[in-house]
Amino acid sequence: xxxxxxxxxxxxxxxxxxxxxxxxxxxxxxxxxxxxxxxxxxxxxxxxxxxxxxxxxxxxxxxxxxxxxxxxxxxxxxxxxxxxxxxxxxxxxxxxxxxxxxxxxxxxxxxxxxxxxxxx
Amino acid sequence: xxxxxxxxxxxxxxxxxxxxxxxxxxxxxxxxxxxxxxxxxxxxxxxxxxxxxxxxxxxxxxxxxxxxxxxxxxxxxxxxxxxxxxxxxxxxxxxxxxxxxxxxxxxxxxxxxxx
Numbered sequence: 001x002x003x004x005x006x007x008x009x010x011x012x013x014x015x016x017x018x019x020x021x022x023x024x025x026x027x028x029x030x031x032x033x034x035x036x037x038x039x040x041x042x043x044x045x046x047x048x049x050x051x052x053x054x055x056x057x058x059x060x061x062x063x064x065x066x067x068x069x070x071x072x073x074x075x076x077x078x079x080x081x082x083x084x085x086x087x088x089x090x091x092x093x094x095x096x097x098x099x100x101x102x103x104x105x106x107x108x109x110x111x112x113x114x115x116x117x118x119x120x
Numbered sequence: 121x122x123x124x125x126x127x128x129x130x131x132x133x134x135x136x137x138x139x140x141x142x143x144x145x146x147x148x149x150x151x152x153x154x155x156x157x158x159x160x161x162x163x164x165x166x167x168x169x170x171x172x173x174x175x176x177x178x179x180x181x182x183x184x185x186x187x188x189x190x191x192x193x194x195x196x197x198x199x200x201x202x203x204x205x206x207x208x209x210x211x212x213x214x215x216x217x218x219x220x221x222x223x224x225x226x227x228x229x230x231x232x233x234x235x
Contacts, residue, residue, distance in 0.1 A: 033222055033223075035225075040129070040227060041227060042126075042211065042225045042226055042227035042228050043211065043225040044225075045222045045223075045224075048222050058222060088163070090165065092165075092223075108155055108167045108170055109157075109165075109167070109223060111157075111164065111165035113162070113163055113164050114163045114164075
């Protein structure tokens with residue numbers, strides 16, 4: 001069964017700390033994504049990556065950075081955590097368009113189960 | 121940028137009844153993909169149904185079906201014979217055709233199925 005694993009389900013950090021959120025997928029997917037989910041705002045894209053060492057900014061990249069050193073792992077980094085970064089963070093992965101066309105046009109995402117981060 | 125609008129923040133339906141969740145989107149693309157995702161209290165996002173824009177036939181998955189109106193840029197989800205386990209947040213999402221492009225999500229509709 002395909003899987004996206006996020007390292008922590010709940011996390012509490014202090015203001016100013018450097019925070020690492022880890023995401024690992026075992027499906028050999030090319031694309032990986034980080035979203036944050038807030039009530040009434042839905043899912044907003046922070047960063048995504050379509051290949052190893054490649055990254056693209058999403059809609060709300062400020063205060064975040066990412067790292068993708070290996071295909072299966074995509075890390076989200078909060079350089080200096082602030083209280084307005086308290087949120088649910090969701091990682092997802094997907095096939096590239098070329099790969100998806102070979103697999104019944106499966107362009108959907110597979111999501112992790114989320115990390116609820118509280119910054120105090 | 122493409123936008124996805126879900127105009128119903130909350131909905132309620134009785135068990136065994138039918139409910140329709142609305143979604144509209146804005147794009148200049150001709151070929152794209154649309155999805156409905158379900159997020160139950162467990163927080164795990166689950167793909168419910170997907171639709172390719174070039175297909176005129178509406179997608180169906182068991183009790184879930186869509187009404188895809190390309191000209192109107194509308195993509196509603198119909199849940200028939202609602203079950204208590206359908207209680208969840210439902211997100212409509214849009215994906216352009218190019219490799220690496222991310223999904224754009226609506227703000228979600230919270231659906232409560234009551235006995």
